[in-house]
Amino acid sequence: MSAFQNVIVGIDLNEETAGRLLERACQLAEPAHIEVIHACDHLHHQHQDYVHCAFESSEELDAAVIREADQFLNSVCEPMGIQQRKVLDGRTATVLHDYATNHADLVVIGSHGRHGLEAFFGSTSNEVVHGTPCDVLAVHLPPDDAGEMEAGGRYMRVLAAVDLSVEASQVMDHARRVADACGAELKLCHVSKHLQESGRKDDWKRLLEFAAGYGLAATDIHELAGRTAHAIHNLAEELHADLVVVGTHGKHGANLITGSTANAVLHGANCDELSVRIRPAA
The missing domain is CATH 3.40.50.620 (HUPs)
Incomplete structure (x- = not known):
């Protein structure tokens, strides 16, 4: 496949x-x-x-x-x-x-x-x-001075990071396809921006409902807090994920520097990143 x-x-x-x-x-x-x-x-x-x-x-x-x-x-x-x-x-x-x-x-x-x-x-x-x-x-890729490169192997654990917008399904569809093709585990995370517990609980409920559509159990789902890229990096390290999947709108200029989660995750990640091009709703 x-x-x-x-x-x-x-x-x-x-x-x-x-x-x-x-x-x-x-x-x-x-x-x-x-x-x-x-x-x-x-x-x-x-x-x-x-x-x-x-x-x-x-x-x-x-x-x-x-x-x-x-x-x-x-x-x-x-x-x-x-x-x-x-x-x-x-x-x-x-x-x-x-x-x-x-x-x-x-x-x-x-x-x-x-x-x-x-x-x-x-x-x-x-x-x-x-x-x-x-x-x-x-x-x-390791730094140029890191010596001989280790063998990459197959992807074993894929982490999809979504924002619970209507576009989240595009990211998850691609993550599922890659995980299935490689025989990898699929994990899901969302970084909540709510400061109140009630808001975080609402996010968790929505995340559970979203994940259920992809056959994921609660143990495969992670609700995070804090700066988005930093939280995703930390979770990827904790899970030993070898691929993180995020969405991107292909921003340029100032928006690229200040507004792109894909860019922030890419620079600092210790694993591969798949940036899914988000398509406008039909």
Whole structure:
């Protein structure tokens, strides 16, 4: 059973990180429905800048760069049975935004879970989550200096975080589909904003009713308090969740920085995050 029908994986030219992203993609879709993209943002440099290379023109240099990248893609894709791959010109986020518009229902990228200003202004994963017109799986990667990357394995425990709005079912539907595809446990949480106990009790009742529609027991449900992202991070650690599922409206600019739960959860999480693109009600 596949959770997604058409998956795009954006990778760099690092064998370890590429392997982790492709492994995750193959858990959620058949290899025949996965396409691997490497965005090459250093094409069209003047060939004279490369003093140690014998390129007679910028076009010849571009062709060599693309050829080297394509050879790398072939080396990591072929063992997994993935046949579709492309090297495209442009910034990673822009390339994935544009290509995903007509080609994908999921984009898979890597994320180092940055904090602070680096999260807002230096993160490709942040740019991809906010603007890509489909779901985005941000695969948590260890810091560059963390040494050899451990094997990822299959998803074992999926945590869906919902806000009890009419859009919550979109998040939960996708979380259920992923959990079923991976044979994982599914847990549900909501962060209550009510200060009064009566309000929190009302939220708990609504959460129970919502969860019952997905066959979840009370032991699978968690009502939280406090700052949303912080509370979700703590619960994910406590449950040993390896995937958190949240909704996103694809906000930009100031709204992205101040108003996006998906962004806040992404930067600071120690596990993967699936950002579900919320669709307007028909």
